[in-house]
Amino acid sequence: MFLKNPRLLLKSNSFRLITWYTLFFILSSLVINIYAYTVISSFIYEQSRKEIEEDIADLAKIYQENGLEALREDVYEDEEESFLIRLIGNQGNTLISRIPKDWSGFNVEQLEKSDYPKNKEWKYLKGDDNENEFEMTSLSMPDGSTLQLSQKIIEREDLLRKIRKVYIIAIIPIILFAYLGGIFIADRALNPIRQLINTLNSIVASAKIDVRVPVYQTDKLHDELISLFNTMLEKIEALINGMRNVLDNVAHDLRTPMTRLRGTAEMALQSEQNADVLREALSDCIEESERILIMLNTLMDVSEAETGAMKLDQEEMNVAPLIEDVVELYGYVAEEKGVSVYTGFPKELYLTADRNWIRQVLANLLDNAIKYTPTGGRIDIEACRREQEVIITVKDTGVGISHEELHKIWNRLYRGDKSQSQRGLGLGLSLVKAIVGAHRGYVEVSSEPGIGSAFTIYLPL
Template identity: 35%
Template sequence: MFLSRLKPTLFRISTKLTLAYSLVLILSSTLIFSFLYFQITRALEGQEKALLESKLEEYRNRIEVRGLEEFREYFMYIPNYDRDAALLVQVLSPTGETIFGHEPFPSFQIQMNLVQTEILKQRASTFSMQLPEVNGRDSVLILVKTLKDGQRLVVAKSTESLGNQMRNLQKIFWWSLLPVSLIGFLGGLFLSNRTLSPVRELITSIKKIDGGSLSTRVQIGGSDDELEELKLLFNNMLDKVEGLVSGLKEAFDHLAHDIRTPVTRLRGRAEIALTSEGDLETYREALQSCFENSDKILNFLQVLTDITEAENRSKRLKLEKHFISDLVREIMELYEMAFEEKDIKVHLNLDSHDWALVDSRLISRVIANLLDNAHKYTPSGGEVTIETINQTESVILRVSDSGPGISQEEQSLIWQKLYRSDKSRTEYGMGLGLTFVKAVVEAHDGKVSVRSPGRNGIGTEFEVFLQKMS
C-alpha cells in the first residue's frame, strides 16, 4: 500500500529534478575531493621524500667526512624525541652485510632481506623503494645511496603519520558529505519548485479550461526564459481557441438561420398544398417552391463540402494551362445583365498573356464569387473594375468596387465560414463565398488578400495571386 502511494511521487518531475540536483552535487563534491585528496597526498609524499633525501645526504656527508665511528656515536646518544630517532638507518657492506644499524623510535619493521636483495640488484648510486610494514597497515619509504668505499647507506621512514593525516581527511569528507547531501536535497527541492511553478500554473489553468472556463489565462511574469515564452504561447493559443469557439457558436447560429429559412418555406408550401384543395397549378407552384428551397439547402451543403475538400486538399485538382482573362469573360457574360439592371459600370482591364496552371472549374467559381460580392455591395450607379496582371511567375486577378468598404476589424473575419458583415442579413447570402475563394486559391498554392479602401481611396479591392507553375 505504501509503495503504491510512493510510486507516483517518485515519478514526478519535481522529485526527479530534486534527486538529480542532489546526485550532481554529491558526485561533483566527490570528484573535487578525490582530486584534492590526490593532490594533497602527492604533495605530502613529495615533502616526506624530500625530507628523507636531505637526511640521506646529511648522513652520507657525515660518514664520509667524520667516519663511521662518529656516526655510530651520534645515534648512540640521540634522544627519542629527536626527528632522527624516528628513522631506520643502516650501513651495509658491498656484499650486503650490516655494518651499522639504528632501530627507529617509535619502532616499525620491514623485511630487510627484500631490501638487501633489491640493493644487490640495483646499479644506480641512489634509488628509492617502498615496502609495507611487517606489523602495520602503512608503508615504509626507503632511500639507498652508495658511499665512496662502496658501502650502502639505507635510510627508511614510516608513512604512518602521513597515513593518519589522509585517514583524518577521509573522515572529514565522509562527515561533510551528509550536510552536502542535505543542502543538495533542499536546494534541488527549492529549484525544482521554483522552476516548475509555471508548469503548475499551466496545469491549474488547463484543469479550469477542462471544467469549461475558456476565459482562464496564465499570469505572465517578468522573466524572459523558455517557460515564460511557453506561458505566452499558451495564452495566445487560448485566445485563438476562445475565438474559434466563439466563431463556431456564431457560425452555428448563422447556419441554423440560413437553413431554417428555406426549410420553413419548404414546409409551409408543402403544408398549404396538403391542407388546401387547390387545382393542379397550385400544386405545381408548391412543388416548384419546395424544389427551389431544397435546392438552396443542397447548394449550401455542397459549398461547405467543397470548402472542406479544398482546405484539406483531399480532392485532386485538374491543373491545366488557362488564360484567366478568358475565364473572366465567360463569367461576365452571366453577370452582365445583373450589373446592367443595377446600373453598375464594369471596367475590364485584361492582359492577353495572363495564363496560369489552374482548375478552370474551381477558379471560375472563385471569379463568380468575387463578381457576386462586388455586385451585391456596390450601390446603383457605382463602378466595378476587373483586372488581370501578367507577371513572370504568377498572375494577379484584381476585383475592385466602389461600395462602402470593409472595416479594419472585419478584414480578418470575412474569410471565416458563415461570417456575414451584414449583421442585419438584409442581403441574401450564405456567408461562404469568400471562405470558398480563400480555400480554392490556397489549394492552388496561391494567396488572396483584401484592401479597403482600395487604391483609388474608396470601396474594396480583392487580389488573387495564381502561380504559373505548380
C-alpha cells in the same frame, strides 16, 4: 495521497526528479572528493619523500667529499633527528646505523633479513602490529656502498585518515543538501505543469476558456510549453466562438427561408389546384432548400477558415493559368451583360496555396464585379509579384460602395442597399476574406460610389 499508495510516489515525476538530482549531486560530490583526496595525498607523499631525498643527497655529498668519519659525526650529531640512517659497505656490512629513540616499534632485524630497496626506489617496513609504518629509500655510492634513509609514515597516514574521515562525515550534509536542492529544482521545474493543471481545472470548473497561463520568462523550454498551451486555448476559444457565431447566424438568417419554405408547402397542401400548381410549389420548395443548403455549407466554410480548421491542400502552383481559367469561365456571363474583362499579369506567377480555394476567391470577386458593373462597363484583373507576396487586383467600373457600408461588406450575410436587387446570400466576400486569411494573406478594398471598386488580395509566396 502518496503516503497511502507508495506506488504513486515512486511513479511521480517529482520523486523521480528529486531522486535523480540527489544521486547526480552525490556522485558528483564523490568524484570531486576522490579527486581532491588523490591530489592532496599525492602532494603529502611527494613533500614527505622530497625531504628524505634531499637529506640523503646531502649525506651522500658529505660521505663522498669528507669520508666515513665525517659522515658518522654528522649522523650522530643530532640525536633528535627522526630519520633512520644506515650506511652499508660494499661487502654488506653495516658501517653506520642510527635509529631514532622514539622508534620503539621498529624491528631492526628486518633490515638484515629483507632485500634493500633499489637505487632511489622506496620500500615499506613493518612495525609491531605487522602493518606498514615505515618507508625506506637507498642511494648507491661510487665505492659500492649503499646509503639508506627511513622515516615514519604513521603521522602522514593519520593525517590522510583524518582527511578521509572528514570526507565520509561530509557525505551526510551533502546528501541533505542534495535532497533539498532536488526539492527546489523539482518545484521550479514542475511549476509550469502545476499552472497548466490549475488552468485546466479552472476551465473545467467554470466552463470559461478565456483563462490563460502566465508566462514568467524564466525558462525557454517552459515558456515555449506555456505559450503553445495558450495558443491552443486561443484556437479552441476561436473555434467555439466561431461555432457560436455560426449557430447565431444560422438561427437568425434561416428564419426567412424556412418560413417561406413552410408557407409554400402549407399553401400547396391547402390548395385544391391542379397538379401543375402543386408541381410548381414543390419546385419552389426544392429551390429554397437548395438555397438553405448552400447557405449552411458556405457558413461552415467561412467558420472553418476563420478559426483555422479549414483543411488546405497547399502546393506550389502557377496562379496565372488559374486566373485565365476563371476569366474564361465568367467571360460568357460578362459578354452577355455587355461588360468587358481585361487581364494583365505575367505568364508565370508562382506561390504556395490551395488551388481550389484560390479559384473560389477569384470566382467570388469576379462574379461580384460582373453583378454590380452596368452594361458597357469594364473589369480589369491584374496580378504581380512584389517582394515575398503575390498581389491580385480585381477592379471594376460598377456602382461602387458607400463609405458607410465599406467596413460592413465583410460581415456574414450582409447585403447593402444596392445589392438587394441582385440574387445572393451575402456570404461571398466573407468567404473571400476567410480563405485569404487562412493562407496567411489579407484583402484590401477601395471604392467610390458611381465610379467603381477595387479588391486587392495579398498572398505570401
